[in-house]
Amino acid sequence: MYKLWSLAIVDGSLYLFNASLKFTKYLYTKLFLKNLMAQQQMTPEQLQEKIKNMSPEELKEFQKKQCVFCQIIEGKVQSRKIYEDNVCYGILDINPLNPGHVLLLTKEHYSIMPQIPDEEVIHVFTVARNLSNTILRSLEAEGTNIIVANGIAAGQRAQHFMVHVIPRKANDGVNFQLPQRQMQQQDIDEIGDKIVNALSSLFGIGQKTEQKGAPAPMPKIVEAEFKEEDKRKKQPKIEKPAMQQNPDKKKEKKETPDEASSGIDLDDIAKLLGAK
Amino acid sequence: MAQNCLICGIIEGRIPSKKIYEDDTALAVLDVNGSNPGHCFVMPKIHYPIFEQVPDFEIGKLFSISNKISGAIFDALKVHGTNLFIANGIPAGQTVAHFMINVIPRKENDGINLQWQPKQLSEEEMSTVELKIKEHMDKVGVPQSQSKKQASKKPLNEDSSEESREYFMRQLTRIP
Numbered sequence: 001m002y003k004l005w006s007l008a009i010v011d012g013s014l015y016l017f018n019a020s021l022k023f024t025k026y027l028y029t030k031l032f033l034k035n036l037m038a039q040q041q042m043t044p045e046q047l048q049e050k051i052k053n054m055s056p057e058e059l060k061e062f063q064k065k066q067c068v069f070c071q072i073i074e075g076k077v078q079s080r081k082i083y084e085d086n087v088c089y090g091i092l093d094i095n096p097l098n099p100g101h102v103l104l105l106t107k108e109h110y111s112i113m114p115q116i117p118d119e120e121v122i123h124v125f126t127v128a129r130n131l132s133n134t135i136l137r138s139l140e141a142e143g144t145n146i147i148v149a150n151g152i153a154a155g156q157r158a159q160h161f162m163v164h165v166i167p168r169k170a171n172d173g174v175n176f177q178l179p180q181r182q183m184q185q186q187d188i189d190e191i192g193d194k195i196v197n198a199l200s201s202l203f204g205i206g207q208k209t210e211q212k213g214a215p216a217p218m219p220k221i222v223e224a225e226f227k228e229e230d231k232r233k234k235q236p237k238i239e240k241p242a243m244q245q246n247p248d249k250k251k252e253k254k255e256t257p258d259e260a261s262s263g264i265d266l267d268d269i270a271k272l273l274g275a276k
Numbered sequence: 277m278a279q280n281c282l283i284c285g286i287i288e289g290r291i292p293s294k295k296i297y298e299d300d301t302a303l304a305v306l307d308v309n310g311s312n313p314g315h316c317f318v319m320p321k322i323h324y325p326i327f328e329q330v331p332d333f334e335i336g337k338l339f340s341i342s343n344k345i346s347g348a349i350f351d352a353l354k355v356h357g358t359n360l361f362i363a364n365g366i367p368a369g370q371t372v373a374h375f376m377i378n379v380i381p382r383k384e385n386d387g388i389n390l391q392w393q394p395k396q397l398s399e400e401e402m403s404t405v406e407l408k409i410k411e412h413m414d415k416v417g418v419p420q421s422q423s424k425k426q427a428s429k430k431p432l433n434e435d436s437s438e439e440s441r442e443y444f445m446r447q448l449t450r451i452p
Contacts (some may be wrong), residue, residue, distance in 0.1 A: 005397055028419055080406045083413065095394030099405045113348035113360070121343050122336035132364065135327040138412040139405065143365020144327070147390060150346065151357025154382040155390050168368040170449035176369060178361075179379075180309040191314050191353065192306045194292040195345065198352035199297060247431050 065107045069160035073107055083131065088122045090131060097166050097174055100139045104128050104163040111159050112150040128163045140169035145176070283374035287321050294449065301337050304345055311388050312381050314353045318342045319376040327364045328377055342377045355381040359390055434442075 044184040064070045069075040073089050082102055083090035093101040115122075132144040149156040168174070214267050216268060285291040287303055288420075296316055297304040305316040320334045330338070346358045361378040363369040382388065415425055 025371055054294065074449035080402060082406065082409055092402060092409075093394075096393065097392040099397055099401060100409060102409075113343055113358075114350065118340045121339050126332055126335050129327055129330065131342040134409060134412045138330070138408045141365075141367075143363070143370065144370035145364065145368045146327070146360070146362035149357065150359070150389070153355070153384045153386075154357030154359045154380075156357065166368075168365065170367040172367070174392055175389070176361075176380075177387070178311045180385050181311060181313075182333070183308060183310065183313065187313065188308065192296060194352040195296050195306075195314060195348050197350035198346060202348050202351075204421065215392075244360050251335070271435070 060109065064157070067109055067158070067160050069105050069158055069162070070109050073105065083127065085127070086217065087120055088127055090127070093164070097164075098141075098172055100135050100167040102131055102135065102165045103166060104131065106161050110161040112156075113148055113161060116161060124163060127166055131165050133249065135165060135167045137168050142170055143168040207264070281323055281374050282361055283317075283370055283376065284317055284323055287319070293357055297341055299337075302341055304364040305340060307378075310380075312355075312383070312386055314349055314355070314381040316349075316379040317376045318345065318379060319374060324375045325373045326370075327362060327375055338377060342379055349379065349381045353381050355383055359388075361390065416423050 068077060072091060080092040081090070081096075082092060083104075086108060089105045089107055090102050091101050093106070104124060104127060106120060108120070113121070125265045128146055132146065133142055135144060145164070145166040145168055147166065171269075202210065286293045294306040295303065295309075296306060298417055301321055301436075302318060304316050304318045307317055310316075314348065318338055320330060320338060321332070324330045324334075342360055346360065349355060349358055350441060359378070359380040359382055361380060362376075363378075364375075380388065401425075
């Protein structure tokens with residue numbers, strides 16, 4: 001669904017942005033490049049130059065190379081493997097919350113969940129359910145937590161998508177805080193409508209009641225994205241061309257301070273990737 | 277449908293709610309007392325108290341919808357991240373005896389804490405855990421195709437039936 005990504009370097013770290021600029025700067029993933037820069041003795045600028053000249057395939061390879069979990073899957077880094085099939089790979093976490101904490105990874109490199117195709121999501125979570133079942137039995141746990149984090153704000157540490165399957169016992173010293181907040185009815189309605197609208201456009205339809213088969217509307221979305229790309233190409237040399245198409249988004253953009261992308265020409269990189 | 281289940285009440289419409297998505301197997305609603313604005317629940321329409329009881333088909337439906345909602349939240353609410361959170365069993369923080377997936381919009385410093393202090397385990401302890409889990413791994417495999425899915429579904433239920441029913445009943449009594 002979200003396949004167009006661009007990269008930018010801020011403060012010596014490489015950030016991955018969604019090039020459709022829908023999520024703008026918020027949905028970034030930080031790639032840790034200090035080791036790489038030390039190895040190759042390059043400045044961030046040189047590295048950025050190198051990345052700019054890469055094709056999308058090379059870029060994906062490059063990301064994979066930086067990802068410790070991809071190396072685990074390839075067997076280059078040692079791990080305690082629990083489960084493997086052709087889509088996913090389960091290992092024991094080396095920094096577990098409780099003994100038996102399992103990380104279920106996708107074999108393909110994805111940063112966040114919305115990038116993953118439906119079939120793989122379904123497969124991964126079916127395995128997660130079976131793993132949870134196994135953990136309950138084998139470790140005599142009294143419950144399990146299944147956690148997915150998308151984005152740094154959500155607590156994502158690695159740039160590889162993973163499902164945490166965590167065995168829990170009473171009084172194990174873990175305290176997840178999910179505070180309850182009272183909300184006004186009108187706020188609820190407003191937020192609900194916003195989400196419903198966004199969801200409908202994701203499904204590629206206008207009416208909520210028509211949402212039946214989840215995978216069916218997928219091609220429409222892809223088509224729409226390409227159209228957007230075409231439009232962007234037709235508007236040369238305008239700053240943030242994607243924003244120009246949508247006045248609402250432009251407003252939002254102005255309201256939020258843009259510290260992450262300041263000084264970096266995201267559009268150039270986006271165009272580069274958009275060639276795909 | 278369980279009579280005294282809050283979630284079943286929402287599904288039947290006895291309790292008012294703001295619906296985000298509905299089809300014949302799944303329902304997504306906004307949490308009234310959500311931890312962040314936009315906190316959603318995705319739940320199966322049939323009453324399954326815990327994760328392990330939910331059949332393959334429903335798992336697929338629920339998670340593909342959760343994934344879409346997660347994407348929609350990014351688009352609609354301009355949040356910085358999302359969490360999918362499942363509490364399965366009382367020690368894990370489950371409060372309602374109906375399986376559901378929490379989709380939580382996240383911003384930095386929003387007061388939600390899903391982090392943990394890692395426990396240090398010795399190599400020996402890790403090996404013990406690994407072995408223990410591997411002993412029970414025969415049930416984890418996921419069938420490759422639809423036809424195989426149907427075929428292998430039955431044996432999976434059969435060989436775990438006695439033990440699991442007992443286990444599930446125990447879990448049920450634990451949930452208020």
